Amino acid sequence: MAKKTTKQKSIEETLWASANKLRGTVESSEYKHVVLGLIFLKFTSDKFEERKQELISEGKEKYSNMVEFYTMKNVFYLPEESRWSYIMENAKQTDIALKIDTALFTIEKNNPSLKGALPDNYFSRLNMDVSKLSALLDTINNIDTLKDKENDIIGRIYEYFLSKFAIAEGKGKGEFYTPKSIVNLIAEMIEPYKGKIYDPACGSGGMFVQSIKFIENHQGNKKDISVYGQEYTATTYKLAKMNLAIRGISANLGAVPADTFAKDQHPDLKADFIMANPPFNQKDWRGENELIDDPRWKGYDIPPKSNANYGWILNMASKLSENGVAGFILANGALSGGGDEYKIRRKLVENGLIEAIVILPRSMFYTTDISVTLWILNKNKTEHTVELPDVTRNYRNREDEILFMDLRQIGEPFEKKYTQFSEQHIQDIAKTYHNWQTQVIANGEKQSLYKNVPEYCYSANLDEVAKKDFSLVPSKYIEFVNRDENINFDDKMTSLQKELGDLLEQEAESKTELLNVFKKLGYELKL
Secondary structure (H helix, E strand, C coil): CCCCCCCCCCHHHHHHHHHHCCECCECHHHHHHHHHHHHHHHHHHHHHHHHHHHHHHCCCHHHCCCCHHHHCCCCCCCCHHHCHHHHHHCCCCCCHHHHHHHHHHHHHHHCHHHCCCCCCCHHHHHCCCHHHHHHHHHHHHCCCCCCCCCCCHHHHHHHHHHHHHHHHHCCCCCCCCCCHHHHHHHHHHHCCCCEEEEECCCCCCHHHHHHHHHHHHCCCCHHHEEEEECCCCHHHHHHHHHHHHCCCCCEECCCCCCCCCCCCCCCCCCEEEEEECCCCCCCCCCHHHHCCCCHHHCCCCCCCCCCCHHHHHHHHHHCEEEEEEEEEEEEHHHHCCCHHHHHHHHHHHHCCCEEEEEECCCCCCCCCCCCEEEEEEECCCCCEEEEECCEEEEECCCCCEEEEEECCCCCEEECCCEEECCHHHHHHHHHHHHHHHECEEECCEEECCCCCECCCEEEEEHHHHHHCCCCCCHHHCCCCCCHHHHCCHHHHHHHHHHHHHHHHHHHHHHHHHHHHHHHHCCCCCCC
16 A cells, blocks of 8 residues: 655745744734744844854954954844854743844844844733744744755745735735735836836835846846835834845835825935835825825826825826836726826826736735736837847837736636736736837838737727727727627537437436346335
């Protein structure tokens, strides 16, 4: 008999299970902050020890306690009380929570780039059961955070916990996590290679992390990018700073966590790329009553009203550089409707700012199952050429056009009830978009490789959009095939006749077999 194989638990699954053991002493909403704070501590300590051994092997042991020899390699210097070895030596002590808080405080104090990033007296305030905290420390102690640099173990743990927590919290609660495949799609479409990247609702910094990965995957240089963001929730703001710090990404997320509308911390920013997933249909955002004369609405005559959807759009539009491109997610309701939103949407179309509207599949998000829209704005839709690290883009003039795409039939299952894009899906979608944007020279003539495809994509000119009363709903432009019209009635009925005949024949055979069985047993059925 073959032995039953046991599936090996991943690091992420092990940590999630270990965090779940905190149940009863810690609210589930605190899991990610507990585990990610400790992961940060372990990772920075592993990096420190690695650099220390490097110095010793180079015959520079006398420099092994000098801060400069660590910071020059983008490694945080850790005093004795901040090192993981010290934490583990004291893991069973009753004051271990205080020692963890002291370690985090000392790391932040000695490394200015971490100012405001790490939890302040967090573990002491939670009053956790010492044995459960100690067990979690043991689990984390077994993780070699430096083992697989290519697969980015720390990044995987961050992503896994954020997604699992979003699932655990359920619809309408907690932090809005943007699935990685959507972020990757935005990055592949707008190609944030060089310049300033901005996210006005940056959450835990996932957009920035994937942007940097995109640059590295396409032979770019992450030093060519400057990161700007803003986040309202204090704990998420800290998480974003940690998330970026462990990857060596320098970012300006504002001096403090703050509301982007009420306290814009980047008022003069002109970004080359914007990537965002702001809250959907946000109510009570103060725009209608308190931000009437805000400079971000300049040129649109009226402030956005109702929910904040158009407030987010105009905030991002106001921050684009002369060649700036924005890719962001919004609820589908922003695509149509009347009133003041209609007036702003019409002006966005007439100004030629909208480049593409892309409907995404349902069930891609953990906190809502609705279909949502990816908007792409572009300040420069004129004919021009851009040299990117791994490709040259010869853009054609698209000032009078908008690309509509419908991706609702694209995707693959993910975690049973969710949908995601595969890498191939992302490449194919981005290729369609880039083919639409660009032109090639063939036989001395400029030609586009793009073609409209029924039920997938359509390039509409602004006159067509005006005739649709400036609605941006893709199904109003993309051709859909009415398959019912193509059905031959006789052929269909003949097919159904055969299928039904086969079913009835099978039923008759089953009935005969059943009657014979009862007859042989001496219990003949009289029908």
